[in-house]
Amino acid sequence: MIRLAIQKSGRLSEDSLNLIRECGISFINSSLKLKTEATNFPLEILFLRDDDIPGYVADGVADIGIVGENVLVEEGKQQLSIQKLGFSKCRLSIAVPKAAEYRNIQDLQDKNLATSYPNLLQAYLDEQGVKAHIHTISGSVEIAPSIGLADAICDIVSSGSTLISNGLREVESVFRSEAVLISNQELSAEKTRILNQLVFRIQSVRKAQK
Ligand code: PRP
Ligand code: ZN
Ligand code: MG
Structure with a gap:
């Protein structure tokens, strides 16, 4: 067995x-x-x-x-x-509030990011040469920006509907799964x-x- x-x-x-x-x-x-x-x-x-x-x-x-x-x-x-x-199939992506100004990854320098994937996110930021504060939370990551816990999030995106429902916009793709x-x-x-x-x-x- x-x-x-x-x-x-x-x-x-x-x-x-x-x-x-x-x-x-x-x-x-x-x-x-x-x-x-x-x-x-x-x-x-x-x-x-x-x-x-x-x-x-x-x-x-x-x-x-x-x-x-x-x-x-x-x-x-x-x-x-x-x-x-x-x-x-899904991707691990960084998302910011819909109305936030975002040109490229450098805009995340010194910002607060909430995620359940601190290791994958840290590796990506290191590779991009960006230093940010990572806050690890185990769930409901998508509400972090609207409650003032973070400037951006990094979480799993599949259909994208969770992001849309929470007023977020996908800006970087970190990992495909x-x-x-x-x-x-x-x-x-x-x-x-x-x-x-x-x-x-x-x-x-x-x-x-x-
Ligand atoms: C992920 C993510 C969202 C959802 C996004 O959760 O945290 O909750 O999928 O999917 P969507 O883009 O289709 O709306 P996951 O299934 O990994 O479950 P878990 O966070 O409970 O482990
Ligand atoms: Zn899980
Ligand atoms: Mg989830």
């Missing part, structure tokens, strides 16, 4: 479950249960916060997981990645065999979609 961690609720959840179903794996999914077992494949599914998934997989609490590259790279765990999945399958690096021979079967099915599903 192999343990797969996926996002409990959010942008990746539905696509992750669909991928498993398209692999011909059946399971009962109740939105209140945080753990379920497949009925026709040696797989247990754990429903977790996406941010916790790389850590759990690195520690072996889960054997494998589906997570956005944004979270994986932010946590410095790229080495766990085994296969890009092609869904939940999609869902990836990740794996613990010390799987037993038995689990490796199950993982290989799963990866084979995923690749077949993806080929059929192209």
Whole structure:
């Protein structure tokens, strides 16, 4: 039996479950249960916060997981990645209030930026030679400018509707991301065999979609 961690609720959840179903794996999914077992494949599914998934997989609490590259790279765990999945594509972007004057990245010098991705943002600012104050917050980043917490934000943009609803305008794209399958690096021979079967099915599903 192999343990797969996926996002409990959010942008990746539905696509992750669909991928498993398209692999011909059946399971009962109740939105209140945080753990379920497949009925026709040696797989247990754990429903977790996406941010916790790389850590759990690195520690072996889960054997494998589906997570956005944004979270994986932010946590410095790229080495766990085994296969890009092609869904939940998004970008990590810097946004400013709609009416704010903004010409280029130098305008952020000495400004306050709110984000849940301090490492990715810091690397980008360093590369651009800009020094700014980064305030790390774990959610609702998009309201930071309107409550006076920050001059700009750096967060995930997918459709762009969250930015628009909060009166923000995207000005820089920091990182591009999609869902990836990740794996613990010390799987037993038995689990490796199950993982290989799963990866084979995923690749077949993806080929059929192209
Ligand atoms: C991101 C971001 C916004 C939303 C933007 O959250 O923080 O909430 O997606 O999407 P939109 O451009 O389509 O409006 P994410 O799904 O990464 O979830 P989390 O912040 O709860 O982890
Ligand atoms: Zn998250
Ligand atoms: Mg969010």
